[in-house]
Amino acid sequence: MTDATSGGLSAAAQPKSSLLQPSRLMKKRNAAETRFKAYGIAAIVLSLATLGFMLVTIFSDGVSSFFQAKLSFPVELTARTLDPKGNRDRADMVKITTLGYNKVLAVAFEKELAARGIAIEGQSAKDVVEMISKDAAGSLRATVLANPSLVGSTLDATVLATGRIDGYLKGRVTMQTAERDSNVTPAQLQLADKLREAGMLTSSFNWGFLTMPDASDQRPEAAGLGVAILGSAYMMLLVLVTCVPVGVAASIYLEEFAPKNFWTDAIEVNISNLAAVPSIVFGILGLAIFINFAGMPNSSTLVGALVLSLMTLPTIIIATRSAIKAVPPSIRDAALGIGASKMQSVFHHVLPLAMPGILTGTILGLASALGETAPLLLIGMVAFVDNYPAAPMEGFLDPATALPVQVYGWAQRADPAFIERSSGAIIVLLVFLVAMNVLAILLRRRFERRW
Amino acid sequence: MMSLKKISTSAIAILAATTLGAAARDQLQITGSSTVLPYSTIVAEAFGENFDFPSPVVEGGGSGAGRKKFCEGVGENTVDIANSSSRISQSDIDLCAANGVTEIMEVRFGYDGIVFASDVNGPEFALTPAQVYGALAAQVAKDGALAANAAANWSDVDAALPAQAILAFVPGTKHGTREVFDTKVIVAGCKDTGAHDMFLAVAEGADEKEKKANADKACMELRTDGKSVDIDGDYTETLARLETDKTAVGVFGLSFYQNNTDKLRVATMSGVVPSTESISTGEYPVSRPLFFYVKKAHIGVIPGLKEYVSFFLSDEIAGPDGPLAAYGLVSDPDLAATQAMVDAETPMGPLQ
Numbered sequence: 008m009t010d011a012t013s014g015g016l017s018a019a020a021q022p023k024s025s026l027l028q029p030s031r032l033m034k035k036r037n038a039a040e041t042r043f044k045a046y047g048i049a050a051i052v053l054s055l056a057t058l059g060f061m062l063v064t065i066f067s068d069g070v071s072s073f074f075q076a077k078l079s080f081p082v083e084l085t086a087r088t089l090d091p092k093g094n095r096d097r098a099d100m101v102k103i104t105t106l107g108y109n110k111v112l113a114v115a116f117e118k119e120l121a122a123r124g125i126a127i128e129g130q131s132a133k134d135v136v137e138m139i140s141k142d143a144a145g146s147l148r149a150t151v152l153a154n155p156s157l158v159g160s161t162l163d164a165t166v167l168a169t170g171r172i173d174g175y176l177k178g179r180v181t182m183q184t185a186e187r188d189s190n191v192t193p194a195q196l197q198l199a200d201k202l203r204e205a206g207m208l209t210s211s212f213n214w215g216f217l218t219m220p221d222a223s224d225q226r227p228e229a230a231g232l233g234v235a236i237l238g239s240a241y242m243m244l245l246v247l248v249t250c251v252p253v254g255v256a257a258s259i260y261l262e263e264f265a266p267k268n269f270w271t272d273a274i275e276v277n278i279s280n281l282a283a284v285p286s287i288v289f290g291i292l293g294l295a296i297f298i299n300f301a302g303m304p305n306s307s308t309l310v311g312a313l314v315l316s317l318m319t320l321p322t323i324i325i326a327t328r329s330a331i332k333a334v335p336p337s338i339r340d341a342a343l344g345i346g347a348s349k350m351q352s353v354f355h356h357v358l359p360l361a362m363p364g365i366l367t368g369t370i371l372g373l374a375s376a377l378g379e380t381a382p383l384l385l386i387g388m389v390a391f392v393d394n395y396p397a398a399p400m401e402g403f404l405d406p407a408t409a410l411p412v413q414v415y416g417w418a419q420r421a422d423p424a425f426i427e428r429s430s431g432a433i434i435v436l437l438v439f440l441v442a443m444n445v446l447a448i449l450l451r452r453r454f455e456r457r458w
Numbered sequence: 459m460m461s462l463k464k465i466s467t468s469a470i471a472i473l474a475a476t477t478l479g480a481a482a483r484d485q486l487q488i489t490g491s492s493t494v495l496p497y498s499t500i501v502a503e504a505f506g507e508n509f510d511f512p513s514p515v516v517e518g519g520g521s522g523a524g525r526k527k528f529c530e531g532v533g534e535n536t537v538d539i540a541n542s543s544s545r546i547s548q549s550d551i552d553l554c555a556a557n558g559v560t561e562i563m564e565v566r567f568g569y570d571g572i573v574f575a576s577d578v579n580g581p582e583f584a585l586t587p588a589q590v591y592g593a594l595a596a597q598v599a600k601d602g603a604l605a606a607n608a609a610a611n612w613s614d615v616d617a618a619l620p621a622q623a624i625l626a627f628v629p630g631t632k633h634g635t636r637e638v639f640d641t642k643v644i645v646a647g648c649k650d651t652g653a654h655d656m657f658l659a660v661a662e663g664a665d666e667k668e669k670k671a672n673a674d675k676a677c678m679e680l681r682t683d684g685k686s687v688d689i690d691g692d693y694t695e696t697l698a699r700l701e702t703d704k705t706a707v708g709v710f711g712l713s714f715y716q717n718n719t720d721k722l723r724v725a726t727m728s729g730v731v732p733s734t735e736s737i738s739t740g741e742y743p744v745s746r747p748l749f750f751y752v753k754k755a756h757i758g759v760i761p762g763l764k765e766y767v768s769f770f771l772s773d774e775i776a777g778p779d780g781p782l783a784a785y786g787l788v789s790d791p792d793l794a795a796t797q798a799m800v801d802a803e804t805p806m807g808p809l810q
Binding site: 101104105106141144145148149180184185187188189190222223224225226298299302304305306384387389390391392393394406418419420421422423 | 485499503535
C-alpha cells in the first residue's frame, strides 16, 4: 500500500496543504481513482452491450416462432377413400396411409377455394395443395383413427400452412425471394394474400411450438419443443433426486465428521478439480459406464440425468460445504453444550440453517446442467425423437432430447425456417434459466441469515 | 430430515429398477451420416405416422462414427441401422465381424449431388474440374513444370471466369463430402491439366499402384494461403460464411442448395447444371451414392426394423416422385433390385 498515505500529517511541515486546494499527489490519486471507475464502467457497458446484442439477435430472430400461420377450411371425410370397407374398423382403416389423407385434404381445400371463388392466374393445382403443411395429413389421420365414427362427416379443420407461407406472413419470405426459391412460387404468395382477406389463412399463437415433437426438414412449421421440454424436465427431476442426497451427505460428512488428514485433503482437491473438468468428459464416462457396462438404454433421460448428475455433483458439494461452513461454531457449541449428540447438532441445527445456501447452490447447479449439450452428444440424446417419453418411472427409460440439444439440432438444418425455431428454442431455454435463477435469488433473500 | 431419507431411498430404488429391468426396446435406433440424416428423419416421421410402431430415433454425427457404433455388437443396446454417405470399408467389416456382427445388409437408396454455389447476386460461375484444380490446388502445372499456385483471381486461372478474388469454402476432411470433392473434382482436374502425370513422374512407391496413390494424394493437397478454407461445421456454417464473404464460392450438397435457392446461385460443372435429373442420368459428374447398413440379426428382434427398411425403399418414398426426391435425393434407377434384396434379406458379400 505505497500510495495509501505518503508523508506525515504534521501540519507544521506542510503549511501550504489545504483540503480545499488539493496537492499534486492528491490530484494524482484522485485521477487514478476516476480512471479506475471509468474502466469499471467501460467493462460493465461492454458486457451489457454484448448481452444486449445477443438478446436482440435472438429475440428478433426467434419471437416469430411463437406465431404460426394456419389454414382453416371444412374437410369432408369421404368414406369411400378413408374406409373402403365401410365397417369403421380401425384395423382396416390403418391401411389407408397419409397419402390417402393428403388427397382428402387436397380435394377439400380446392373445393373450398372454388366455392369462394378464390383463384390466381397461372396457379397450378400443385401450387395450391402444397400450401398445406405435410404434417396435416398425419394429424388428420391420427384424429380419424382415434375416432373412426368421424368418417363420413365434415370436419372444420385447422391445419398448418407450410413454412414458406408462414415465413411470408412474418416477412421472411418476399415476392423477390419467392421467384428464386424452389420451394415456393409467387402465385402461392398471391393466393396467400387472398386467403388472408377471406379469413381462411390466419396467424395465431403457436402452442404447438411448445407441445409438439420435433419434425423433419420438410415440415419446419410442425417442429415443436414438446419432447425436449419433457426430456429436460425428466432429467432435472432425476438430477435433483440423485444429486441432492449424495451431495449433501458427502458435504456434511466432509465438513462435520471427517478427520482432517491427507485423504480428506486429497478428496477436497479432487472435488474442486471435478468441477473444472470439461463436460464432454462426463459424456464419455457416461457412455462407458451407464450404456456399455450397465446396459442402460441409449438416448434415455435416465442416462442423461446420471451423466448430468456427475457433472452437477461437485458444484452442489462445494456450495453445500460453504453453506455449512457459514453456520457459526457457536450454534454447534451451544447444541453440544446442552447435551445434543454430534448428529443431533448437525441435523437439528446446522443443516436447517445452511438450507438456504444449499438450495441456492443446488438450483444454480441444476440451471447449468439444464443448458448442457456436450455430454448428451455421446449418449445418443442429440437425435431426432418423434415420440413423447411415457410417464415416469417407465418414461425415464424412453428416448428423449433436451432443450439445448434441440437448439443445436435445429441450427444445423437446411431449411431457413429452422433458424427461427432455433432462436425460439433459445428463448424458451432462457425463460427456464431465468426462472430458476430468480427462484434461487428469492430463496436466498427469504431465508438467508447473517451473523 | 425425513424427506432426505425418502429421497435417497427412492433414488436407490430407481437405480435398482433400471439395472434390473433393461426393458425391451420398442423403437429403432439409427445413427450415422449427417448427409443422410434429413432423409432418415423424413422417413422416420412418415413411418411413425403410418405404422403402429413408434418413430425411430435418428442420430447424426458422421458416417465413420456411425459405422463404428453399428459394429459395436449385436443386442438391444446397439444400433440397428448405420446411415453412411460413403461405402463401408474393409476395416469396418472386420471390426463388425470381430464383435459378432456378421450379416450386414447394404442398402443403397439413392444418390446425392455436390454443387458449387456462390451468393445469389454475384457473378455466374461455369466451372470445370480443371479450373477448380487450378484455383485451389497447392501445386499446379505451369509451362510444363509443377509450380506453387500463384493464381489470385478466378480470371487468372481461366480468362472466361469472373475477375474475382479466389476464395472457396470446402468441407473439412472429416466430411464424406470432402472425399467426393477430392476424387471427382480435384483429382479429375489434376488429370485434365496434366499435373497428375508430373506428380506420377516424381512419385515414390514400390509399384505402379502405390505411385498412383501417392500422385493422387499429391493432387489433393489444397493451397494453404487462405484462398481455400476448410469448413468443419456443416452446410449452414458454409452458408453463413458466404453471407459475410459475398465473393466466395462454397461447396454444398444438392439438397441443401435446393432448400436455399433464394440465397445461392449454383455453378455449372463442365457445362452441366446440377439437378436431380442431370445427376440420375450421370451427366453431372460430382455425385455419390448414399447408403444405410442394416444389422440382419436385429430383424425380427427389434420390432419394425424390416417394415422400416421396406417402407424407406418403397416407390412412394424413395422413388422419383416421393418426398425424398422432393427434398433433393436423386433416386436410384436400380431401386427395384434393392427392394428385392431387402425382401429376401440378402446380406452383403465381401467388398470388391
